[in-house]
Amino acid sequence: MVLKAGGEARDRALIRAIQNGLPLTRRPYARIGLELGMSEAEVIERIRRLQAAGAIKRFGVVVNHRALGFRANGMVVWDIPDDRVDAAARRLADMDCVTLCYRRPRRPPRWNYNLFTMVHGRDERTVRERIERMAREADLEDVPREVLFSRRCFKQRGARYA
Amino acid sequence: MAGAAERTPTRTEAPLSETDRRLLDAYQRAFPLTPRPFAVIAEELGLTEAQVIERFRRLQARGYVSRIGPVFSPGRVGVSTLAALAVPADRLEAVAALVSSYPEVNHNYQRDHAFNLWFVVTAPEAARLDAVLREIEARVGLPVLDLPMERDYHIDLGFALWC
Incomplete structure (x- = not known):
């Protein structure tokens, strides 16, 4: 699965919503879903699938090397x-x-x-x-x-x- | 934040606590994909969900955490390239600001080499990527070195905090 411009519209909308990070709230996936008209379960499932397909290399905390002293x-x-x-x-x-x-x-x-x-x-x-x-x-x-x-x-x- | 220096902590800020180090280290991959991910982390670290959220907020505000989210495989979502320019020293700041002004440019660094400005351009499709490169070339009057990735060998497990 390669997600180019012709790729699945709901995946692209999801990517747009999460590419700058999850909101730091109790139910971040539900919050994202609310913006997109998706259920919390669909958001989670789509992220899982993007990861399984290799489009997402990893999902988690992205640290800033420089800020942490790795100058x-x-x-x-x-x-x-x-x-x-x-x-x-x-x-x-x-x-x-x-x-x-x-x-x-x-x-x-x-x-x-x-x-x-x-x-x-x-x-x-x-x-x-x-x-x-x-x-x-x-x-x-x-x-x-x-x-x-x-x-x-x-x-x-x-x-x-x- | 085009042209702005990035946020770095000052010496007066307290060093990271053991708990903060674990939050930074242990959840770079396998961040919980469950309805209440911070509650799962709280359980693992012996904190409350509210404390975990508050700590992540603080780590983000202090600039240690860029975001919690996906790292995409290059070439799998959208298209991107690494580009470089050899800019005369007296024009570097102006050219860097022009390059940074494009929303498609996500990284833009000065490096010590004849090719002294290195930037990554990412776009949903190849036509837009090419247009951005051609436009930068025309506006700065310098040839762009366009070095798209051919193969990725690195498995991203996150950043080792002991490096």
Whole structure:
């Protein structure tokens, strides 16, 4: 199930209603349902189904890393040969403090990296050490990489999907 | 909140209590999908439902919790891409504000690289996504690096608070 624009209208309405978070009230699903003309049970069931189908990766508390003191966030970009990238990515994805691991297209000559991992920590030194360990453990020490630390956050909020 | 610095706690704020840490840690996934989720959590932590709601409200007001809700799989709901611009230093703030002004832009960060502005664009459909990228390109007069996700390898179990 892929929920594109032509997807199920009630799912899209529900996604729109919950994408910025549940109301902090005793019966949040009932409150959402009230807005949408759905029963509490239907809201819960649709969220459950979206999760089972993989459209929702997880459902729960989304913390703000920065506010919690994890100020350093390094986006590591790797240029991994195509025949090695899947295996390496699977190893990197499970490592400590990696919160994202995506393959993306190269755009030569301006951009030659094909794998992105996001690594968090309390400070840049911790993050750099962690990245060196990751490279060792995934046999990627021979692979070109760069670390792009975030400097300023101009905007961050949940995406609007619908 | 385009252009605004994000809310970060000051040093004078009290450190997190053990109960708050559990609320932040234990319910990042498997948040109860039952009519009274906060009552379920209250039961598990030995609190009242009202106390749990009040604590989550406070954690959200202090900026520790962004929201309680879904994290969507990229590419499964709507379409999105990671985009980057190489912006001359003296134009960075203005260009960043322009990029942030689009409701389709949900993340927008300065990073230390020749490509110094990185943002995520999400839209219900591909046509709108492309239109936003083309419009940004035209308005700032710089080529946008468009890097849509091809494959996601990470299983999202939430954020480990000990990182």
